[in-house]
Amino acid sequence: ELKVEQNPLFLSMQEGKNYTIYCNYSTTSDRLYWYRQDPGKSLESLFVLLSNGAVKQEGRLMASLDTKARLSTLHITAAVHDLSATYFCAVESGSRLTFGEGTQLTVNP
Amino acid sequence: GAVVSQHPSRVICKSGTSVKIECRSLDFQATTMFWYRQFPKQSLMLMATSNEGSKATYEQGVEKDKFLINHASLTLSTLTVTSAHPEDSSFYICSAHWTEVDEQYFGPGTRLTVT
Numbered sequence: 001e002l003k004v005e006q007n008p009l010f011l012s013m014q015e016g017k018n019y020t021i022y023c024n025y026s027t028t029s030d031r032l033y034w035y036r037q038d039p040g041k042s043l044e045s046l047f048v049l050l051s052n053g054a055v056k057q058e059g060r061l062m063a064s065l066d067t068k069a070r071l072s073t074l075h076i077t078a079a080v081h082d083l084s085a086t087y088f089c090a091v092e093s094g095s096r097l098t099f100g101e102g103t104q105l106t107v108n109p
Numbered sequence: 110g111a112v113v114s115q116h117p118s119r120v121i122c123k124s125g126t127s128v129k130i131e132c133r134s135l136d137f138q139a140t141t142m143f144w145y146r147q148f149p150k151q152s153l154m155l156m157a158t159s160n161e162g163s164k165a166t167y168e169q170g171v172e173k174d175k176f177l178i179n180h181a182s183l184t185l186s187t188l189t190v191t192s193a194h195p196e197d198s199s200f201y202i203c204s205a206h207w208t209e210v211d212e213q214y215f216g217p218g219t220r221l222t223v224t
Contacts, residue, residue, distance in 0.1 A: 042202050043153075087170040088152065095141060095206055097213065099152045 002027050004091050006100035014108050016078050021103045023072040023089035030093040032072050034063050036085045037102070043088070046074075079107045110136050113205045114154065115216035122193055123224055129189045130219045132203030138183035139205035144176075147200040159186040193223040 003026040013019050023032070031050055035043040047056045049065035049072060056063050060083065062075045072089055086104045090097040112135040122128045132142055140161050145153040157178055165178035177189040186205075190197055200220055204213040219220040 040220075043215045045215075048212075058224060090153075095213070096158065097143070097153075097204075098155070101152050 002029070002093055003099045004089060004098050004100040006089055006103050007084070008103060009101055010106075011102050012106045013076075013079050014107060015080055018078065019076050021074040021076075021087055021089075021105075023074070023100050025070045025072075025091045025098075027070075027093070028091050029091040032065055033090045033092065033097070033107060034061075034074050035088045035090065037088060038085050046087075076105075079105075081107050081109060083107050086091070111207060111210075111212070111214045112136055113214045114205065115201075115203055115214040115219050118217060119220045119222075121222045121224060122188060124194055124203055125192055127151075127191045128193055128202055128221060129187055130203075130221070131203065132186045132188070132204040132216050133206070134184045134214070137205070137207045137209070140183060140208055141206040142180060142186040143204045143206070144178065144186075144188050145202045145204070147202060147218075149200075153202060156188075190221065193221070195223045197221065198223045 005024045007022050033048050034046040038045050047063040052067040054065045060077045065072045084107045086102045088102045089100045130162045142159040144156045146156050147153045155168050156171045159178045159180040161180045167173045180186040200218050201220045202218045203216045206213050
């Protein structure tokens, strides 16, 4: 059974600071996704990572994938309040997605 | 492109009644759709995989007689929660798999409250 673990589950940080969210998974996978969810809303796709060493960046967010370590990271650079949300990683295996527990990020002024 | 809609966005029903939720892919065809449930402050849990023209595949622990899934066309899947109870109150999210680009697209979700 595929297990996906994120840490931390809660993250409170100050504006302007950097931080990393980690996503570990237990078995080999096809692809890894990062999503953002705002309260009361559905998922917004951020990144899809396909292969070992993949790195993608959009604005203040950068995601990477190490398939050998079964680890993905989501790095936040110079956080701003607008990044406050819950972030999920999800691992795909045969079109089925297994989600991590989510990281609730709060960026304080 | 790649828009998925859900209807209704919010529904309140009384305990013991049934409620139907629709998931539509608006600008692509989806042979496969997925239904997820999300309780407050928790992650998304896959309930079932809906395949057009065939029976849905349910995840372990999900009652197929309580959560009826119909995928009658390439653009529509429905989830019917039968004999709903307060513990079924949740946020239900569907996704549709666009075969040509091999990607899943999520709907906006349906907030179900059972009183």
